[in-house]
Amino acid sequence: MIAGYGPYVDAIADLVEGKELIVTGMKGEVERCRWALSRAVRGDVVSLVSSGDAGVYGMAGLAIELAVKDGLDVDIETIPGVTAVLAAAAELGAPLMNDFAVISLSDLLTPLETVMMRVDAAGRGDFVTAIYNPMSSRRRGQFPEAIRILRQYRQPETPCGIVTAAGTPASSRVFTRLYDVEHHDITMRSIVVVGNSGTEIVGGRMVTLRGYRL
DSSP states (O other): OEEEEHHHHHHTHHHHTTSOEEEEOTTOHHHHHHHHHHHHHTTOOOEEOOSSBTTBSSSHHHHHHHHHHTTOOOOOOOOOOOOHHHHHHHHHEETTSSOEEEEEOOOSSSOHHHHHHHHHHHHHTTOEEEEESOOOSSOOSHHHHHHHHHHTTSOTTOEEEEEESTTSTTOEEEEEETTTGGGSOOOTTEEEEEOOTTEEEETTEEEEOOOOOO
16 A cells, blocks of 8 residues: 655656655645555555655654554555655755755744744854745745845855756756846755855866865
């Protein structure tokens, strides 16, 4: 049996043909996990699918939390996927070659004040900063605010990369600079990678230099 968010299940349609499906919409994560766990308790083998990596903004943590909370005796195996930031980084070049931070701008489950505190900490720490969920039709202000914060610590010419639908046939990428990054087309499917003080465009690719003597 396969359980997942509708678009994620659609993306693997060729792999799930003929299987029983549990599909819920956005904000249906708890319901979906509980259904999957209830079937697993009955002895069914259930695959709970996520976009990117099940353990990085995915469903693994919620499944474990609910199993313990509900007192369920069920085996849970977390199978790692290609984390979205790594897929995006590969399309940009090698921007994660030194310490980096990954921050989601969604405030559905995390208070906005906490989100922006983390952005500020990443800026002060000179981390390459990868931004998940930068914009949606409802949330238009978080991304410009995050960029405003990062501009306090980075030069205007700092390289940035925008990858939308990373790892899919519809993937697109844009190279830009910190002074102009918010003026590009950015959606919920985009990951924005803001370089640090050691990030450069090298041979047409975004690379964070490690400091090797060449």
